Amino acid sequence: DGGITQSPKYLFRKEGQNVTLSCEQNLNHDAMYWYRQDPGQGLRLIYYSQIVNDFQKGDIAEGYSVSREKKESFPLTVTSAQKNPTAFYLCASNNRAHYGYTFGSGTRLTVV
Amino acid sequence: DQQVKQNSPSLSVQEGRISILNCDYTNSMFDYFLWYKKYPAEGPTFLISISSIKDKNEDGRFTVFLNKSAKHLSLHIVPSQPGDSAVYFCAASAYGSSNTGKLIFGQGTTLQVKP
Numbered sequence: 001d002g003g004i005t006q007s008p009k010y011l012f013r014k015e016g017q018n019v020t021l022s023c024e025q026n027l028n029h030d031a032m033y034w035y036r037q038d039p040g041q042g043l044r045l046i047y048y049s050q051i052v053n054d055f056q057k058g059d060i061a062e063g064y065s066v067s068r069e070k071k072e073s074f075p076l077t078v079t080s081a082q083k084n085p086t087a088f089y090l091c092a093s094n095n096r097a098h099y100g101y102t103f104g105s106g107t108r109l110t111v112v
Numbered sequence: 113d114q115q116v117k118q119n120s121p122s123l124s125v126q127e128g129r130i131s132i133l134n135c136d137y138t139n140s141m142f143d144y145f146l147w148y149k150k151y152p153a154e155g156p157t158f159l160i161s162i163s164s165i166k167d168k169n170e171d172g173r174f175t176v177f178l179n180k181s182a183k184h185l186s187l188h189i190v191p192s193q194p195g196d197s198a199v200y201f202c203a204a205s206a207y208g209s210s211n212t213g214k215l216i217f218g219q220g221t222t223l224q225v226k227p
Binding site for chain 2: 004006009031033035040041042043044045048050069089090092094099100101102103104105107
């Protein structure tokens, strides 16, 4: 079945560590997105990519980095510069010719 | 600046009654609107959408109404069922102008349907 796979489902990070969240899709979608969900703040856009080897900052890109070396993959690195990384992270994709996203099941990141 | 706003953080209704979830937007360039449903620890799933050229779209128990002059849309669920209990996100896209397909989400409304 086609879809988006995010891994791991739960991730614990120590202060000062970088961690990478995986996002893989087999939908042949052109565009991929990373959102962060915090209570009462909805979904905020971190980074997005419309084509391979190209990506743009979203509204809250500070402390995050991404790469898009393959169409299927859009990993997100949460760096030590991100001051409040504890959140639920969602990856999504779509075909630019159509509206709406397909979302992954999310990764819960907790700083310990 | 919050371009898409859901001013009611929560809503509680009785099973069988109507649920009305509201959403306001500020950007007049938005030309497509969507509603997503989300359960805890899961990704959102698409529910229903509406283009700015329409004022109503219906899919089974779900109807979305768009009032462009008021920059307001609403989602009606009739009849409400306990399985509808979830967080509902309103989203908007200015696809025609930017061609990015990027969605702007509201803060979400938690719906509780009581048996």
